[in-house]
Amino acid sequence: MKRTVSPLSIFFLVLALSFCGCSLPQDPLESNKPLNPEDTIGSVAKYYATDPIPVRGIGIVACLSGTGSSECPPEIRAELEKYIWQEIPEGGSVSPRRVIESQDTAVVEITGVIGALSTPIDPFDVVLRPLSSTQTTSLDGGCLYTTELKEMSRLSSVEQFARFSKTLAVAEGPVYTVQTDASSPRQWRVLGGGRAIQNSFVRLILDTPDFTTANAIRNRINERFGPKTAISVSTAEITLSFPVKYLEQRERFLAMVETLILGGNPEILSNYAHQLIKQILSNTDSEQAEIALEGIGKPALDPLAPLLAHFDPAVRFHAGRCMLNIGDSRPLAVLRRIVQDKNSPYRLDAIRAVGLSAKRREAMPILEAALNDSDIQIRLKSYEMLARINSHVISGRSVSNGAFSVDSVMCSGPKTIYVYRQETPRIVLFGSPLRCEKNIFIQSEKSSVTINSLPGDKRISISRKHPNRPRVIGPLLSNNDLSILIQTLGERPDTKSDTAARPGLAVPYSEILDIIKTMCEQGAISAQFIAGPQAELEPVLQK
Known part of the structure; x- marks a missing residue:
């Protein structure tokens, strides 16, 4: 318990x-x-x-286009200046005071939740809020500098909070803008920007x-x-x-x-295994019985094997997943049929089991076939399992120093664009290569980005209004491969010549998602656009 x-x-x-x-x-x-x-x-x-542990910190968002504020409460300023001095490399010439007082930076409160059982490899989303006492108008397009996050406490002053609260996590990364509709207030997050510093x-x-x-x-x-x-x-x-x-x-x-029993005597383990198999056969706490059989390990394989041919699909599934988790490949044929059965309630669980426990060469054919399914949840779970074993059917591009990624998935089935909006920002293109239509004209909200091609053009022209100067960046040219167009939108303009990345327009991830959605709605891309869920952080943080 x-x-x-x-x-x-x-x-x-x-x-x-x-x-x-x-x-x-x-x-x-x-x-x-x-x-x-x-x-x-x-x-x-x-x-x-x-x-789950709610955490909080005070940090700085930079790279704003004049929408920040030079204002900062004195007690917070002192702590921030001290932290900036600690982070400046030896011999650096950065002035903490100038950083804070710039109109292109903003002092923000950062909140998030470290999940139960988390480790430093598990990212979590953080929420950013400009301090109410400042004149900051927007965090769009900004980037959060590395910030320490401490456990939320009742300590009243910032100085007490900084001095006596233990650092549990750090947060950093590009700002993601959340706005449900044109009339709703904007919120800002860093997707996957938080990481615990210990297990x-x-x-x-x-x-x-x-x-x-x-x-x-x-x-x-x-x-x-x-x-x-x-x-x-x-x-x-x-x-x-x-x-x-x-x-x-x-x-x-x-x-x-x-579920492990204290004795390891073979006779005791055998009796325990047969007792648990009776539970699976009677559909009595089958999940718990399966977990206990997996705990027994290899001695449970022989008693489990006959269940693979049982008439009840639930019995076949629990026996098959258990055997596979123990390291036996005999149930793969059973699990493959479950994945293929559109009426089976165990499809997603079977895909996950194959992806986590089967040998790579045995898992790939099952998972790749599931990519062609019409059910987006089946395709997504198959994609996620294939991504973790580096399948050749997925080609990935990291954009803007890892700010987000674009994965092109070779498969049949409906052409679909699925975008992740929590923890790991990425765009998945099912049915690659996805191509833009010819003769298109797309403008983003406030006409900040223009995508244009005429019927005879071999390339697509992309330009962006400069965020804080009266000029246009570009145009840059892209072919009609959607993954290349996304890279051109999101990549930084100062990309070094010795890398494979193409220079881009540095359009924020949230704005790129809006552009892709608009292109799908206007027929510039013949694909379905699906936006994944966003983490529900507010109710947890308000407790």
Whole structure:
């Protein structure tokens, strides 16, 4: 059973537990009470993890076109100047005061939420708000300088917040503008701009502190998942680390740990496996039974194998996914048929299982075939799994120093443009190459970007009004390949000559999405445009 607690509560919990016993050595300990080898870890211990943690910081958005403000509250100015001095390379000539007082910069509040069980490799979105006491009018097109994020607290002053709150994450990156319609106020975010600076902890806390039980739990976990997955801290506490195999399935790993039985005797494991298989056959807590069988590991494969031919598709699915996760490729044919069955409720789960657990050469044919499906969710999940194994059917372009990416996917099925609007900004072109029509004339909102080609033109002309000067940038020329056009829009104009990137117009990601949507609506691109969901941060941050 999972318990989530605040970091402060954890501090007092661990402090109290430290009096229950000294640290356990990593060699077997003398038993001090009888151990029931058929007990599961979840029956004698509970795991604790931090809740999602709201974080906050004060930083600077630069690269604004005169829409910033030179105003900054004195107490914030002092802390910002101190931080800028710390970040300037030795010998640098940047003046912190001039940075803050520029009309092309703005002092902002940054808020975000570090997810439960997160690691430094997990990005999260952050929300930017200009300080209400300043005259900043817009953050469009800006870039957030690296900013420390601390746990939200009740400390009243900025000085107290900066001095006494612990830094938990950092945030940086290009600003993304959110506006649901023309009449709604604009909001600003950095998609995937936040990253925790350390791993979230997970601790197993024994219901009753005991040397023997703690030692057995540690040994059983390490026997199944590898050395140092579990480390004993005391008679009451064990810390857990996520195995590499389960970094993308952290909750499943924790659920699996709870189902492990303390004894590793072959006869006990066999009896446990047959008990769990009966649950799957009767459709009684099949998901939980499958996870427990995966925890048993290879001894569960032979009892599971006959279930692959069962008449019930639910039984076939749970048996197949479990066997594949353990490392057996026999269920691939079963999972392939599930993926192909348009009426199966297990299609997405089967695709994810194949993508995460099958060998690359065995996974690719199944996933590539699913790209041709008419269901966008099936195509997306297949694309995501293929992207993680570097499939040759996906060709990617990183734009503007990694500000966002464009992935062209070779497949049949409906031509579709799917755009991600949270965590990892990217544009996915299904049915590549997607090409723009000839004889087009497109202007963005406020006519800041113009895309134009006449019937006989071999190239598309793209120009942009300079954000803060009375002149036009461009025109730059692009062919009618949409991925090249997007790169021309988004790439920076000062691209170095020794790179493969083409110079571009530095159009912000949010504006590029609006342009692509307009092009689809006006028939300049023969494809369906789908905008992915945006993270719902406001309700969490307001708690």
